[in-house]
Amino acid sequence: MSTLAAAESTTAVNATAGELRLQVCAIIDETADARSLVFDVPEALRARFAYKPGQFLGFRVDVGGQCLTRCYSMSSSPWTDARPKVTIKRVAGGRVSNWMNQCVQVGDWLKVLPPAGHFCIDQHQAADTTRPLVLFGGGSGITPVFSLLKAVLHAGQRPVLLVYANRDEASVIFRDELRQLAKAHPEQLHVVHLLDTLQGFVDAPQVRQLVRLWRGADYFICGPGPFMDTVESTLLALGEARERIHVERFVSPPDPCSSGTAQPAIEAQGAVCELLLVELDGVTHQIVPRPGETLLHSCRAAGLDVPFSCEEGFCGACMCTVQEGQARLTRNDVLSSAELEAGWTLACQGHPQGARVRVKFPA
Ligand SMILES: Cc1cc2nc3c(=O)[nH]c(=O)nc-3n(C[C@H](O)[C@H](O)[C@H](O)COP(=O)(O)OP(=O)(O)OC[C@H]3O[C@@H](n4cnc5c(N)ncnc54)[C@H](O)[C@@H]3O)c2cc1C
Ligand code: FES
Known part of the structure; x- marks a missing residue:
């Protein structure tokens, strides 16, 4: 157990602060710079940690004397995986992602905020065969997309196209699991891998070509900013409905102490709301x-x-x-x-x- 986490209470709810904690019960090294953390959810917290495919968990961690909040999407699906799992990719110079990859060990307790987010589907949507589902994942953006994918394949026969972009072959997270899923659902699932080293960055003509047989789908996009912008703007230009295009942006908040984001006091700004x-x-x-x-x-x-x-x-x-x-x-x-x-x-x-x-x- 790491020193930092060992200092934490080993109970799931810190009574004084009302903070929730989950214990890491397994760690999976996915690639050279990404790992998954699997959590044990005690019986008493099962309801609080019930989640929809595509949702994320918030973590509060102390790194370098700062308490930082970061969100990590669950790569697990509530309908196919016994325990929630997040997958974290190192960001160059990033504090929490590197700490999570380097310091966290099995048995550690982490401060966790309950599942949240709107980049998700319910049972009805997962099984809806009236229109296909098109998933775009780039790099670590595969995590919520993978959760959605497993949920849909489990729920019914809804056709799914997964377009998964990565820097190179070595950075493809969940490569083997995806291969197995494609093999198990040959009629339902179509997977397209794009590698920057081979095809370059995804561009509008590629997106148009990829979705040409899937028009009218529900779209879920998660990945680096330029990747998401290209996919989203191309879909909109094709005339796809905005309300059927779902985007999850992976951002870090400004530092708690950063002065650049300070805002004026709101009380002085407008009429009091009655x-x-x-x-x-x-x-x-x-x-x-x-x-x-x-x-x-x-x-x-x-x-x-x-x-x-x-x-x-x-x-x-x-x-x-x-x-x-x-x-x-x-x-x-x-x-x-x-x-x-x-x-x-x-x-x-x-x-x-x-x-x-x-x-x-x-x-
Ligand atoms: C809803 C949601 C879901 C997410 N899901 C996932 C997921 O499933 N997997 C995943 O890997 N990520 C996910 N993320 C992203 C994740 O939350 C973090 O943003 C990411 O891990 C980077 O955090 P960090 O603390 O490592 O980087 P930070 O320390 O926040 O640094 C980010 C960048 O800023 C630079 N930087 C750091 N400090 C400074 C400074 N003082 N001045 C200037 N630049 C600086 C760093 O070099 C780095 O390039 C998600 C984000 C959101 C909002
Ligand atoms: S709770 Fe995260 S944006 Fe409001």
């Missing part, structure tokens, strides 16, 4: 928010079980739409300008502006 209406699971709740509170704080203070994870504006777990009035964001590292235009906001960073504000959380 009534906050929150639509959650088809029910509208009325809340009188306290001045300066975020939407998330108001919801939680009112006892609403709204989704969230990082609370720092970079994971997107708390996304909701503003239906009436406005919400001012203090920080946003995840929503695109198109999403902002479409009314999306982040509950953890959004402050209601105007006497009456209504927000809606997606089902």
Whole structure:
């Protein structure tokens, strides 16, 4: 057990801080620079750690005297894997990804935030054969995509195309498992590997060619920024519906102490919100928010079980739409300008502006 983790409590819930901890029960070296961590979930935390394919876990780790929050998608599927597993690829100069790859050992306890995220599917969507599913994964972006893939293959006969881009052959994570899945589902699953060393970076003509027989699909894209931008913009240019294109952005938040992201005090910025209406699971709740509170704080203070994870504006777990009035964001590292235009906001960073504000959380 590493020294740092050994100093942690060996219980799953730290009673004083209400923090959740999970114990690493297995480590799998996937490639030279990526490893998977498998977690034991004690009976008492099973419900808290129930997840949908494609969701992620948040981790709070102490590295170099700083408490850093990072999200890692589950590469496991809840319907095929007994335990949750995350797969972490080293980022050059990256603090947490290298710490996770170097220092974590079997038996360590890590501080973990419950599963979150909207880059996911449910049982009904997984088995829906009315349209195919097209998955684009680049590098470590394969993790949530792999979870989705296993779930769909398990759920039914929905046709799936997986386009998986990597630097070179040695960096292909889950290569053997993918081969086995393709062999086991020859009619249903079509896998295309792209290697930068052979084909160069993915470009628009390649994307058009790849999806030509799969038009009208639901698309899930995760990978490096330029890869996702190319795929997404090409699909949109082809006329694919925006609401059927799902994107997961792998970003780190700014450092807790970084001054560049400091925001002005919100209390001074606009009219005090007198009534906050929150639509959650088809029910509208009325809340009188306290001045300066975020939407998330108001919801939680009112006892609403709204989704969230990082609370720092970079994971997107708390996304909701503003239906009436406005919400001012203090920080946003995840929503695109198109999403902002479409009314999306982040509950953890959004402050209601105007006497009456209504927000809606997606089902
Ligand atoms: C929803 C979600 C899911 C994710 N899922 C996965 C996953 O499944 N697998 C995975 O591998 N990753 C995943 N990520 C990405 C992951 O959370 C981290 O962003 C990634 O591991 C890098 O974190 P890090 O601490 O190692 O890097 P950081 O320390 O944050 O560094 C990132 C980059 O910034 C540079 N840098 C660091 N400090 C400084 C500084 N002070 N000044 C200037 N530059 C600096 C580093 O050199 C590096 O290039 C996910 C992210 C999100 C939001
Ligand atoms: S909880 Fe992560 S962006 Fe709001």
